[in-house]
Amino acid sequence: MRCSPKPTARGDFSRMSFTVYVPRDAGALSLGAGEVAHAIAREATTRGLELQLIRNGSRGAYWLEPLVEVATARGRMAYGPVAVGDVPTLFDADFLSGGGHRLSLGFTDQIPWLASQQRLTFGRVGVVDPASVADYVVHGGYQGLRRALAMSPEAVVQTILDSGLRGRGGAAFPTGIKWKTVLEQPAGQKYVTCNADEGDSGTFSDRMLMEGDPLSLIEGMTIAGLAVGATQGYIYLRAEYPHARRALNEAIAAAYQARYLGADVMGSGKRFDLEVRLGAGAYICGEETSMLESLEGKRGEVRVRPPLPAIKGLFGRPTIVNNVITLATVPAILHRGAEQYAGYGMGRSRGTLPIQLAGNIKRGGLVERAFGLTLRELLYDYGGGSASGRTLRAVQVGGPLGAYIPASQFETVVDYEALGGIGALLGHGGIVAFDDTVDMARMARYAMEFCAIESCGKCTPCRIGSTRGMEVIDRIIEGQETQSNVRKLEELCELMVQGSLCGLGGMAPFPVQSALRHFRGDFTARVRH
Amino acid sequence: METTAFEHGETVRRIVADLKGRPGPLIEVLHAIQAELGYVPQAAVPLVASELNLSRAEVHGVVSFYHYFRSTAPGTHTVSVCRAESCQAMGGEALAAHARQRLGVDFHQTTPDGRFSLEPVYCLGNCACSPAVMIDDRLYGRVTPERLDALLSEADRKR
Structure with a gap:
């Protein structure tokens, strides 16, 4: 048992221990949270401090990961993104008692990105010790x-x-x-x-x-x-x-x-x-x-x-x-x-939805809110726009089978019915952002390629159609007989949608069709090779 | 029978014996074999089939259906580069090209010195930190070509 480096508020010098949270969420670990946790433990030992290191989940604000929190009498305080090299200076600043530091984010609950969320399903994620x-x-x-x-x-x-x-x-x-x-x-x-x-x-x-x-x-x-x-x-x-x-x-x-x-x-x-x-x-x-x-x-x-x-x-x-x-x-x-x-939500979409902001986005992560936000609010108010600093051109919502949505439709509300209304789907709530360097014909080709790789092979429209789709898009990208090949591609998409046994072949054309609808120039304006 | 000469025969028999009482055990058995040997050897297929009272075709059908199961020994380290949309939006294709060039092999191949196997993966669930790479069981986010070089060098120094 060791003494704390500073007296507590009551001037009590008796032994006390500190509680520090460093996520062991895979995403946080991918940014170095494991090394940071190790460095904090080592530094504490060197300084003769006793601390309880809890490996929590992530709060979902990935641009702040690794996000380190300390428990204080007034609530949990956050620091991030923390690199191993920051650890000694955090101790110097007495972060264990919530001391000020270049990486201080204040009380975790008051970080606006988190404070404005409505976490019903994710209420404990990042808060508790997952193993306890x-x-x-x-x-x-x-x-x-x-x-x-x-x-x-x-x-x-x-x-x-x-x-x-x-x-x-x-x-x-x-x-x-x-x-x-x-x-x-x-x-x-x-x-x-x-x-x-x-x-x-x-x-x-x-x-x-x-x-x-x-x-x-x-x-x-x-x-x-x-x-x-x-x-x-x-x-x-x-x-x-x-x-x-x-x-x-x-x-x-x-x-x-x-x-x-x-x-x-x-x-x-x-x-x-x-x-x-x-x-x-x-x-x-x-x-x-x-x-x-x-x-x-x-x-x-x-x-x-x-x-x-x-x-x-x-x-x-x-x-x-x-x-x-x-x-x-x-x-x-x-x-x-x-x-x-x-009581949360709108229309037939009740409750909250954990939305995931991904791809080319500045503040990616998990946003749980009642249904009813628009894509624009999610992409700009939460997401902060693109990571690259360029204009956002399109988002794909709902995974590899989801439609591409152009910037002109960013006012769409993110719920099951509203997205269905513009020929898109919400799926599992993932939003992948693309900036203006994206080539939508290549993304369409990828949709077919993915379907070909992942088809279970049981039904023909999916098994064969996806490969034929790739080949047709290859010819379009090469500028060969663009008009007739685009027509062929549209017919093939229709056939796959109507004839496939399950959602893989039946929906893989959605990104292709939406790319053709909203970004036709990416297909038709190819230079003949 | 060719199974008698199979060098890992005892291992496979032990794994099957441990798991055969479970409902629908085949995939569990294959996972356990791959966890122990690094791959599912061709010679294990008839043995697993006879021990589980399945046909060879059924076992081969399962091994070949799932991308995760491999029939050849992997390199010392397995490098999985995510090729899905979110990573593509953040330069994932350039990273994939860099990985191929640096290792001198294509996806699904192992370097001639047996150090690295390069595999494509379609989403590691790290999409807020794209592009993502997994080396063995370790996940990395926001990986640039330079960082990948450093990670590969680091892995190469181990064992």
Whole structure:
């Protein structure tokens, strides 16, 4: 035990320890958070200071990462972005007591970018120690499950229906209706599966949630299991997320230890078991029936629906398939009530949406707000415009199958219906920004290339159409018979949309069609090579 | 049977024995094999098939379906460069070209000295810090060609 370097406010020189937060979120680590944490621990030892170093999730303000926080009597104070070389000067400035420094950001809660957000699903991400059940409970965790255990399964499902929660994976199907269908199936083995195969470029909210507050997902799945009579849950996690895998496995072990999982959930006598299953690098496995095939250990080829997974899902049994964000939002809805959640949002898009700002953007990261912001507000008020300093020309919303939206439509509101109204889609809420150096014909080609790489091969329009699409766009880029090739490309897109078995081939043409619609000059004004 | 001569036969049998009681175990088994050996050797396919009572075609079909599973031994270090849209918006294609040039191999190939395998990846979920690269299990964001050179040199010094 060592003494603090300065007297506390009460002039007490007695021993005390400091609490410092350095994220272990993969994005923060990618910018050096691991080295910074190490340097802080080393510097503290050198100076004879005792500190508790908590490896939290990220607050989602990635341009400030690595963001270091210290707990003070008046609240948490933030410093960032911190480099290893800044660490000695932070100690010199007594940052452990919130001292002023070139990198001071003031109280974390008052950073405008964060303070203006409405974090219902992400309320604990970046705040808590992701591996600690005790910390989770202190911050309102397991209140939702406690309430659910006191309710009938029908009442839990009705609460989710009343909240208006729709699937956040992209399809926006009402979550309560899925649950109700599974609940109504005859008793027997049922499953709750979480689709954590977050493969869309521009999206990282699932990853952040699983790394920063995995227990909320675990609690949400437990509530789902109790609501529909399922005793086994699986989290289908993509192999590209090793950090999330470690965080989930730690949190699951801690939840078992504290008897929030297992044979006797919270002393209720009810069972719920949960495990993580790894995907293996196939984008198509984000499609729910393909994911189920993969969970069964097979090739991730899509199934023909019907039957719906809610009736015949995993191993032929009734199965809930929900996205990470959907399930992680469930505890908050049970805890605070359906009305409170439904009070956010607009029209048929209720609640909040964790939006991800990505690509060529100055202040990229996670913005959770009620539905209703425009693209312009997100891109400029939060995003601060392009990272390159050039004009923003286009955004792609909703991943590699989402439409490209030109700057002239940046007044569009980001909700399911408004984006649908301009021929776009919201998907999983990722927004990728491009500046005016982007070549939209090349982006269209990439959309086809991606579809060709990731097609499961089961249906012809997707398997063959995507390759033919690439070839046609190559000819357009080379300036060969532009008019007739553009016409061919448009016909091919239509065929893929109409004829594909699932959303991959059926939607891969969306970015191509939107690029043709809004940026036609990029296709027609090519110089003949 | 060719399986009897397979040098990793014991390893594969042990892994299958550990996991075969689980529901739908094939992908779990393949992950465990790749985690231990670095790849899924061709010779493991018939062995896994017979141990799990599946056809060779079923096992081969799964190994070849998933991009993550590889049938050849990887280099000492695996360099995965993200090629998806967000990284493209931040110079990802130039970075990919630089990686190919610096390592002297194309994607899906391993350098002749066996030090590096270069793989494309379609999103590492680090899209607010594009472009992103993963070297072995370590993720890097806002990677410039110069930084990639430094990271590769650093990796090369290890082992």
